Amino acid sequence: MPVDLVEILRNVYEQSLDGIVISDPQTVIIDVNAAYCEMTGYSREELIGQRTNVIRSGATPRETFTDMWQQLSAQGKWVGELINRHKDGTLWWSYISITRIVGADGQVVAYVGLSRDITERRRMEEQLRAMDRMKSEFIATVSHELRTPMTAIKGSLGLALAGAAGSLASDLRELLTIAMNNSDRLIRLINDILDLSRIEAGKLNLRLSPTDLAAVTLRSVAELDALAAQKQIAVQLRLPEHLPAALADADRIGQVLVNLLSNALKFTDAGGQVGVNAERTGNWITMQVSDSGIGIPREHLKAIFERFHRVDNAASRRTGGTGLGLAICQAIVAEHGGRIWVESQPGKGSIFSFTLPVAR
Amino acid sequence: MRVLLIEDDPDILKLASMALRFDGRFEVLQAASGKEGLLIAQRESPEIIVLDVMMPEMDGYETLQHLKADPKTRGIPVVFLSARAHEQEAQRGLDMGAVGYLTKPFDPMQLPATLWELALR
Numbered sequence: 001m002p003v004d005l006v007e008i009l010r011n012v013y014e015q016s017l018d019g020i021v022i023s024d025p026q027t028v029i030i031d032v033n034a035a036y037c038e039m040t041g042y043s044r045e046e047l048i049g050q051r052t053n054v055i056r057s058g059a060t061p062r063e064t065f066t067d068m069w070q071q072l073s074a075q076g077k078w079v080g081e082l083i084n085r086h087k088d089g090t091l092w093w094s095y096i097s098i099t100r101i102v103g104a105d106g107q108v109v110a111y112v113g114l115s116r117d118i119t120e121r122r123r124m125e126e127q128l129r130a131m132d133r134m135k136s137e138f139i140a141t142v143s144h145e146l147r148t149p150m151t152a153i154k155g156s157l158g159l160a161l162a163g164a165a166g167s168l169a170s171d172l173r174e175l176l177t178i179a180m181n182n183s184d185r186l187i188r189l190i191n192d193i194l195d196l197s198r199i200e201a202g203k204l205n206l207r208l209s210p211t212d213l214a215a216v217t218l219r220s221v222a223e224l225d226a227l228a229a230q231k232q233i234a235v236q237l238r239l240p241e242h243l244p245a246a247l248a249d250a251d252r253i254g255q256v257l258v259n260l261l262s263n264a265l266k267f268t269d270a271g272g273q274v275g276v277n278a279e280r281t282g283n284w285i286t287m288q289v290s291d292s293g294i295g296i297p298r299e300h301l302k303a304i305f306e307r308f309h310r311v312d313n314a315a316s317r318r319t320g321g322t323g324l325g326l327a328i329c330q331a332i333v334a335e336h337g338g339r340i341w342v343e344s345q346p347g348k349g350s351i352f353s354f355t356l357p358v359a360r
Numbered sequence: 361m362r363v364l365l366i367e368d369d370p371d372i373l374k375l376a377s378m379a380l381r382f383d384g385r386f387e388v389l390q391a392a393s394g395k396e397g398l399l400i401a402q403r404e405s406p407e408i409i410v411l412d413v414m415m416p417e418m419d420g421y422e423t424l425q426h427l428k429a430d431p432k433t434r435g436i437p438v439v440f441l442s443a444r445a446h447e448q449e450a451q452r453g454l455d456m457g458a459v460g461y462l463t464k465p466f467d468p469m470q471l472p473a474t475l476w477e478l479a480l481r
Contacts, residue, residue: 144414147443148369151465155375158469164382187465349457 008124019115027052027110039117041087057085073227075326076100092119135201139194146190153183192324199331206335210245210359213285217276220257227265235261236275243278252332259325260289260352268293282356290351296344303332304342364389364406366397366423367441368415373410375468383472392416400432408479413442421456426435428457439478
């Protein structure tokens with residue numbers, strides 16, 4: 001059966017869920033479909049004979065219309081978003097495409113607009129932006145609310161242990177030291193949780209610049225001097241002399257190195273080996289933190305970068321970490337465009353590796 | 361050295377005062393609000409001010425603006441104290457004229473050495 005294209009097109013025009021408006025070259029409305037009436041609030045009779053700007057709200061930036069007419073004149077079509085006023089006075093958003101129809105003589109005979117109501121989508125976008133602002137505010141408030149009492153606890157214990165309230169009996173000193181160590185642990189946990197919240201809210205805000213990784217490594221190792229001395233482990237640095245600068249946030253990479261080195265030291269017995277390597281491969285620098293410690297069972301190798309994942313063994317319980325360090329490391333490295341991974345065997349130590357881009 | 365502590369949390373105020381007095385090098389003045397801090401600063405001319413950021417009514421930034429606007433207090437070095445550990449917040453404080461920015465939780469035992477060094481610079 002031959003297809004009556006005209007009939008089909010007429011159906012499309014009348015039944016389309018998108019509003020269609022046809023105007024003459026002077027933008028006087030010739031016809032509209034039912035959907036256009038519904039989205040504007042005007043009847044067909046009210047619209048025919050009116051200029052298309054009958055639905056203009058005044059809220060659409062002027063530049064949008066300038067751009068519209070420039071493009072219609074040059075290319076015969078335009079796509080964009082407009083803020084319109086419904087007959088009942090409310091504002092609504094449309095995503096509209098306008099096409100210029102030209103006759104055989106090259107003169108404009110009509111403009112056809114195809115309009116979709118995107119008010120709901122816009123509202124959701126605004127809600128998402130508001131939620132995003134609330135997240136930032138929440139992180140900042142929680143940060144303050146948790147950190148203030150922690151300051152008071154740490155401060156009181158510190159002062160008491162320093163003798164500011166008089167000398168202490170040895171049992172009392174021991175109790176206060178336990179409290180102090182655990183308050184430090186709580187502070188680390190709060191910091192890690194806030195860090196992770198910030199990362200997940202997309203607010204890591206890296207400050208990237210050409211970074212001397214040797215300098216960052218030296219600073220990170222220095223931060224862990226006390227732990228290394230306690231474990232009688234000398235951290236070996238094997239960094240090539242002409243290692244190029246990495247495009248990185250020095251503080252954040254320092255944080256990654258401190259985390260990895262801290263784990264290496266904690267999980268290696270006294271007198272063992274911990275080392276840091278670096279090498280360039282093409283446009284990437286690979287850093288490695290290796291240790292001769294207890295190693296990681298195969299079944300934990302992938303999950304070890306997940307939040308709160310702990311390899312449940314005596315060493316893990318003893319070290320009192322937060323279980324978030326590696327998740328934070330992974331997020332920081334990923335934000336730099338790099339990768340982090342581990343190779344390990346129980347009893348044979350571990351090598352944590354991560355990559356960073358070379359600074360151009 | 362005379363130090364003025366402007367901090368609305370009474371516990372932090374007490375701890376910081378104790379730590380500074382215990383150190384032996386400081387005479388400590390206290391204020392529980394930005395407004396009170398401004399009055400004491402004008403009257404006593406301390407050699408350094410420790411200023412909490414998050415305080416009700418007049419926050420630390422507004423207090424600093426007033427301190428800098430008054431010729432009597434303009435030259436007193438100010439160190440911010442805040443739980444807001446963002447780099448941007450710290451930079452904002454330094455851009456406004458503070459000489460230092462301490463984040464909470466801070467170790468009150470470190471406070472005397474830090475202040476002494478900042479005041480002498």
